[in-house]
Amino acid sequence: MMVHRHMMLHRHIKMRTALLMLVTTALLSGCHPAPPEEKIDASVWESPHALGVSHTSAVAAVEGELPLAYEVGASGLVQVVDESTGKPVATAEARAGQIVAVSARGVNMGGAMISGPVPPGHRYEIVIEITNPEAGPPAPGKEKK
Numbered sequence: 001m002m003v004h005r006h007m008m009l010h011r012h013i014k015m016r017t018a019l020l021m022l023v024t025t026a027l028l029s030g031c032h033p034a035p036p037e038e039k040i041d042a043s044v045w046e047s048p049h050a051l052g053v054s055h056t057s058a059v060a061a062v063e064g065e066l067p068l069a070y071e072v073g074a075s076g077l078v079q080v081v082d083e084s085t086g087k088p089v090a091t092a093e094a095r096a097g098q099i100v101a102v103s104a105r106g107v108n109m110g111g112a113m114i115s116g117p118v119p120p121g122h123r124y125e126i127v128i129e130i131t132n133p134e135a136g137p138p139a140p141g142k143e144k145k
Contacts, residue, residue, distance in 0.1 A: 063125040066118070068102040076130040080107050080115070084122035090115035100126055 062070045063083065072078065078094040080102055081087070090107040094100060098110040102124050107115040118124070 058127045058129040061126045061128045063123065065123055066103055066120055068124055068126060070100045070126045070128075072096055072098045072100060072128065074128075074130050076128050078109065079127045079129070081125045081127060082118065082122050083125050084119075089118055089124070094128075102126065 058077075058079070062068055072094040073096060075095050076093070077091065078100050079091045080089045080100070082089050089102075090109075092109055092114050094109055099108075101108045102118065104117060104120045106113050106117050
């Protein structure tokens with residue numbers, strides 16, 4: 001009889017502990033209603049510019065010590081600059097997908113060396129000036145005429 005009473009007491013304590021843990025978890029997790037869903041007006045996304053947004057200057061794609069490499073995302077003018085001296089090392093037109101690589105042997109673009117050896121130990125920068133800088137389609141009703 002004593003064993004049965006002990007088992008009942010043990011089961012009662014386990015149930016109370018489980019209930020206490022459940023209530024504590026509910027209180028700590030914060031039973032808050034979901035925030036109202038925000039709706040964004042489509043006019044927010046429309047560009048006021050006739051030809052969309054564009055870059056107005058060259059963009060530094062990558063910089064650092066040798067070796068450097070960059071895959072050109074959009075056709076444009078690529079310039080490699082020796083940041084240590086501030087002088088350009090190479091300039092050439094690149095097509096989208098071409099790899100520009102800078103090593104001590106020189107600047108390689110699309111598998112062809114376009115400039116001779118460069119000093120090791122300097123910092124270099126690959127700068128891209130996109131030929132067609134438009135970043136998106138024209139806003140509705142503002143197509144190019």
